[in-house]
Amino acid sequence: MLDDRKLAVLRAIVEDYVSTNEPVGSKALADRHNLGVSPATIRNDMAVLEEQGYIAQPHTSAGRVPTDKGYRLFVDRLSTIKPLSAAERRAIETFLANAYDLDDVVTRTVRLLAQLTRQVAVVQYPSLTRSAVRHIELVPIGPERLLLVIITNTGRVEQRAIEMPQGFSEESIAQLRALLNAHLDGCWLTDVPGVVAEVPDRVPAEERPLAATILSVLLETLIEKHEEKIVIAGAANLARADLSQSLRDVLEALEEQVVLMRLLGEVSDPTSLTVRIGAENPHESLFTTSVVATGYGAGDQVVARLGVLGPTRMDYPGTMGAVRAVARYVGQILAGS
Amino acid sequence: MLDDRKLAVLRAIVEDYVSTNEPVGSKALADRHNLGVSPATIRNDMAVLEEQGYIAQPHTSAGRVPTDKGYRLFVDRLSTIKPLSAAERRAIETFLANAYDLDDVVTRTVRLLAQLTRQVAVVQYPSLTRSAVRHIELVPIGPERLLLVIITNTGRVEQRAIEMPQGFSEESIAQLRALLNAHLDGCWLTDVPGVVAEVPDRVPAEERPLAATILSVLLETLIEKHEEKIVIAGAANLARADLSQSLRDVLEALEEQVVLMRLLGEVSDPTSLTVRIGAENPHESLFTTSVVATGYGAGDQVVARLGVLGPTRMDYPGTMGAVRAVARYVGQILAGS
DNA sequence: CTTGGCACTCAAGAACACGGAGTGCCAAAT
DNA sequence: ATTTGGCACTCCGTGTTCTTGAGTGCCAAG
Numbered sequence: 057m058l059d060d061r062k063l064a065v066l067r068a069i070v071e072d073y074v075s076t077n078e079p080v081g082s083k084a085l086a087d088r089h090n091l092g093v094s095p096a097t098i099r100n101d102m103a104v105l106e107e108q109g110y111i112a113q114p115h116t117s118a119g120r121v122p123t124d125k126g127y128r129l130f131v132d133r134l135s136t137i138k139p140l141s142a143a144e145r146r147a148i149e150t151f152l153a154n155a156y157d158l159d160d161v162v163t164r165t166v167r168l169l170a171q172l173t174r175q176v177a178v179v180q181y182p183s184l185t186r187s188a189v190r191h192i193e194l195v196p197i198g199p200e201r202l203l204l205v206i207i208t209n210t211g212r213v214e215q216r217a218i219e220m221p222q223g224f225s226e227e228s229i230a231q232l233r234a235l236l237n238a239h240l241d242g243c244w245l246t247d248v249p250g251v252v253a254e255v256p257d258r259v260p261a262e263e264r265p266l267a268a269t270i271l272s273v274l275l276e277t278l279i280e281k282h283e284e285k286i287v288i289a290g291a292a293n294l295a296r297a298d299l300s301q302s303l304r305d306v307l308e309a310l311e312e313q314v315v316l317m318r319l320l321g322e323v324s325d326p327t328s329l330t331v332r333i334g335a336e337n338p339h340e341s342l343f344t345t346s347v348v349a350t351g352y353g354a355g356d357q358v359v360a361r362l363g364v365l366g367p368t369r370m371d372y373p374g375t376m377g378a379v380r381a382v383a384r385y386v387g388q389i390l391a392g393s
Numbered sequence: 394m395l396d397d398r399k400l401a402v403l404r405a406i407v408e409d410y411v412s413t414n415e416p417v418g419s420k421a422l423a424d425r426h427n428l429g430v431s432p433a434t435i436r437n438d439m440a441v442l443e444e445q446g447y448i449a450q451p452h453t454s455a456g457r458v459p460t461d462k463g464y465r466l467f468v469d470r471l472s473t474i475k476p477l478s479a480a481e482r483r484a485i486e487t488f489l490a491n492a493y494d495l496d497d498v499v500t501r502t503v504r505l506l507a508q509l510t511r512q513v514a515v516v517q518y519p520s521l522t523r524s525a526v527r528h529i530e531l532v533p534i535g536p537e538r539l540l541l542v543i544i545t546n547t548g549r550v551e552q553r554a555i556e557m558p559q560g561f562s563e564e565s566i567a568q569l570r571a572l573l574n575a576h577l578d579g580c581w582l583t584d585v586p587g588v589v590a591e592v593p594d595r596v597p598a599e600e601r602p603l604a605a606t607i608l609s610v611l612l613e614t615l616i617e618k619h620e621e622k623i624v625i626a627g628a629a630n631l632a633r634a635d636l637s638q639s640l641r642d643v644l645e646a647l648e649e650q651v652v653l654m655r656l657l658g659e660v661s662d663p664t665s666l667t668v669r670i671g672a673e674n675p676h677e678s679l680f681t682t683s684v685v686a687t688g689y690g691a692g693d694q695v696v697a698r699l700g701v702l703g704p705t706r707m708d709y710p711g712t713m714g715a716v717r718a719v720a721r722y723v724g725q726i727l728a729g730s
Numbered sequence: 731c732t733t734g735g736c737a738c739t740c741a742a743g744a745a746c747a748c749g750g751a752g753t754g755c756c757a758a759a760t
Numbered sequence: 761a762t763t764t765g766g767c768a769c770t771c772c773g774t775g776t777t778c779t780t781g782a783g784t785g786c787c788a789a790g
Contacts (some may be wrong), residue, residue: 081783096733099784117739117783156554191532195544205550207532207540213552217493291628292648295641304632311629418752433764436753454752454770 058108062101064091066110067134069102070122074371077298079119124334124368127346131331131372138373140381144172148385155389158182158211162287165362165386170290172378175297175366176310178349180320181285182210182359182390184278189240189248194233194270199223204273208245210359210390216277218270228263232270235259249275284360286316297367305341310365315339320349320361327351327358329376334368344368348375352383354391362386395445399438401428403447404471406439407459411708414635416456461671461705464683468668468709475710477718481509485722492726495519495548499624502699502723507627509715512634512703513647515686517657518622519547519696519727521615526577526585531570531607536560541610545582547696547727553614555607565600569607572596586612621697623653634704642678647702652676657686657698664688664695666713671705681705685712689720691728699723 058066068089072080082095082102091098102120105111110126113119122130140148151168155161162179169177187208195203200223206214235258239251252271259267288310299306309315318338332347342365349363363379395403405426409417419432419439428435439457442448447463450456459467477485488505492498499516506514524545532540539555572595576588589608596604625647636643646652655675669684679702686700700716 079783083783094733095783096735097731100732103785113784115740117785118741119783157552159552190534190540191530193528193530193532193542195528195530197527197544197546197548203527203544203548203550205530205542205544207534207542209534211534211540211554213540213542213550215494215496215550217495217548289648292641292644295644304629307629307632311626416752420752431764432752433766434762437763440754450753452771454754455772456752 058104061091061093062105063129063134064089065098065101066105066122066126067130069105069111069120070126070130070134073121074369077369079114079121081119084119122369124336127333127368127372128336131333135373137329137380138377140172140377144378145381148172148382152385152389161386161389165382166287166289169362169364169378169382170293172382173364173366173375174290175293175364175370175375176288176290177362177364178286178288178316178320179362180360181287182212182353183284184208184212184214184245186210186353186357186359187212187245189243189245192233192236192240192274194229194236196224196226196229202229202270204270204277206274206277214277216273218273220266220269222265224266228266232259232263232267236274245278248278284317286313286320288316290364293366297369299344299367302341302344306345309339309341315342319347319365320363327356329380330363331372331376346370346372348372348379350379350383352386352390354387359390395441398428398430399442400466400471401426402435402438403442403459403463404467406442406448406457407463407467407471410458411706414706416451416458418456421456459706461673464670464705464709465673468670472710474666474717475714477509477714481715482718485509485719489722489726495550498723498726502719503624503626506699506701506715506719507630509719510701510703510712511627512630512701512707512712513625513627514699514701515623515625515653515657516699517654517697518624519549519690520621521545521549521551521582523547523690523694523696524549524582526580526582529570529573529577529611531566531573533561533563533566539566539607541607541614543611543614551614553610555610557603557606559602561603565603569596569600569604573611582615585615621654623650623657625653627701630703634706636681636704639678639681643682646676646678652679656684656702657700664693666717667700668709668713683707683709685709685716687716687720689723689727691724696727 065085068085069080072084072088082098085098086095102111106120109123110129111120112123114121148168152161152164155164162181166177166179169179187210189206190209191207193205195205197203200220202218202220202224204216204218235255239255240248243251252275255271256264256267291307291310294303294306328350330349334346335343337343337345337347344367345365346368347363347365349361351358351361353359362383364375402422405422406417409421409425419435422435423432439448443457446460447466448457449460451458485505489498489501492501499518503514503516506516524547526543527546528544530542532542534540537557537560539557539561541553541555543551572592576592577585580588589612592608593601593604628644628647631640631643665687667686671683672680674680674682674684681704682702683705684700684702686698688695688698690696699720701712703712
């Protein structure tokens with residue numbers, strides 16, 4: 057149906073269009089890529105490609121532009137992920153190696169990714185579900201207020217204020233803190249609810265109401281924070297890509313956590329690269345954009361995802377290379393912690 | 394030099410231009426505002442205003458547009474801060490009242506402000522300098538790694554990992570933790586360095602190296618985090634305002650912490666509203682924008698600042714009203730904590 | 731199946747006219 | 761001394777028309 061030359065033509069069209077941002081015609085193709093055939097032949101091929109929906113012309117008698125379907129074919133069959141240059145690798149390494157903090161790792165990663173790809177970078181904080189409790193702290197911050205702090209082995213620190221209208225005593229807090237840590241230390245976060253259910257039995261009867269309040273907040277926090285935190289960087293790069301009118305919509309979409317979640321979230325395979333092109337995206341405002349995402353984590357377990365978003369007219373091989381490389385390095389950093 | 398009517402004309406020009414986004418001519422002014430004089434008279438006044446640099450015409454024989462200087466005069470002498478509508482007040486109250494967390498307060502505030510003003514909102518986290526230590530926690534998270542957590546009375550939680558190649562024992566950590574809390578609890582953050590200096594003397598000689606490492610990280614953290622955290626929201630609103638070409642530059646500027654700091658930071662009077670118009674801004678990319686900012690905090694002490702950024706062609710009275718109102722409510726929330 | 735030739739299409743740009751909003755200035759009116 | 765109507769003038773924006781050129785589709789010959 058599509059012989060090799062037609063595929064080569066499609067590849068050439070994508071490459072040229074990505075680099076020039078102008079509809080590409082048969083003559084230009086014949087010149088720039090030595091396909092060994094005349095423009096007329098290319099025209100015939102292009103007619104077929106258009107008929108099949110891989111390319112389109114903006115107006116009659118303009119050059120051709122790849123469609124979403126065309127990009128899809130290009131990504132799936134016509135391109136190979138471009139490895140980074142040595143300089144880029146070094147940049148990643150030095151930039152990430154100096155991070156001293158989970159926050160810092162994430163912040164640096166998102167900036168790095170934005171800079172490397174010259175696109176909007178999106179990084180999700182390591183998931184709580186894959187973490188274990190390292191320590192639980194209860195700190196009084198007022199006569200009727202308590203701060204609950206949960207520290208996980210992935211370095212995340214969750215905090216939450218608790219209102220205690222009935223008040224509390226220092227000792228009962230200390231007791232409860234010890235109890236919680238004894239039971240929950242090292243506990244897989246997904247197992248916490250089960251373990252917590254048993255705790256009240258070990259508490260003296262008069263402390264039960266206090267404990268109940270705190271435990272319910274604890275569970276609530278874990279569930280709420282389950283909706284993961286996401287940071288973005290490089291929004292300015294969107295202005296460079298001429299999404300023109302829809303720019304505003306895209307920016308708006310990027311400010312909604314929910315959309316971001318779905319952007320990275322819905323995946324088939326968590327370890328390999330996911331590329332979502334144009335209308336494949338989960339939100340209408342993003343129909344003129346593409347997303348390249350992947351999972352990252354310490355070792356082989358995926359704890360979160362990261363990726364970039366840009367115009368569908370995007371350098372897929374390069375972007376994919378950068379995303380993959382950054383994800384790997386971040387994984388190493390996390391594993392080393 | 395400028396009689397009342399000329400000022401009225403300037404006010405009318407600013408108001409019309411802000412609402413229509415088109416250069417305003419003498420006839421339109423005479424119609425829409427009943428100034429009681431003819432267009433010809435207004436033309437004379439406009440000629441004077443232009444000569445003095447308060448207004449300008451984009452092209453010969455176009456209407457007039459306010460200059461930065463014109464906006465400045467408008468803000469200083471011709472406008473009164475517009476109070477919010479009852480509905481808006483209620484919106485603020487319900488939206489902020491449900492926050493359960495410092496993070497949550499800040500996040501909600503910045504979104505609220507963006508929505509209310511339909512501009513880019515910028516909110517600074519409460520400063521550490523005005524806070525006191527509530528609790529210090531040391532948590533082992535590996536054989537050679539320790540997590541230092543500092544909790545302040547403003548609800549901020551700072552964390553930082555510490556590498557301890559020499560290792561450590563549980564007891565010495567517990568000891569040090571107790572010691573630190575005994576000395577630093579309730580201690581004004583600005584006083585911490587002085588107090589910390591005395592700590593080593595109270596530590597058994599064999600623990601000194603351990604303590605020294607931790608203390609130095611503690612100080613470092615306080616100094617580093619001194620550069621405050623800032624969040625923004627509503628970047629999409631920039632796309633609506635037609636900053637056209639410079640949009641990219643503005644977005645880029647907003648991604649740099651340093652610029653943001655200076656945006657809110659350089660203030661004469663910390664409690665009242667600061668308005669910085671066009672070229673008064675500290676960064677060249679922001680010369681087509683204005684900033685309305687103010688301090689906020691519990692009671693009368695200012696712990697941080699917040700504000701919005703938009704095109705110089707901005708509804709100053711409305712924006713100022715919203716910024717002031719939000720700052721007050723946030724102050725109340727913080728005071729209530 | 732490929733190629734050169736050819737007529738056709740259409741977007742983008744230049745040249746031009748023109749209507750209109752707005753100005754500046756002046757002389758008359760208040 | 762200020763305000764006002766009148767008037768000539770300036771340009772911006774818009775619409776029209778032409779031209780140019782890149783690119784196409786088709787066809788007949790290689």
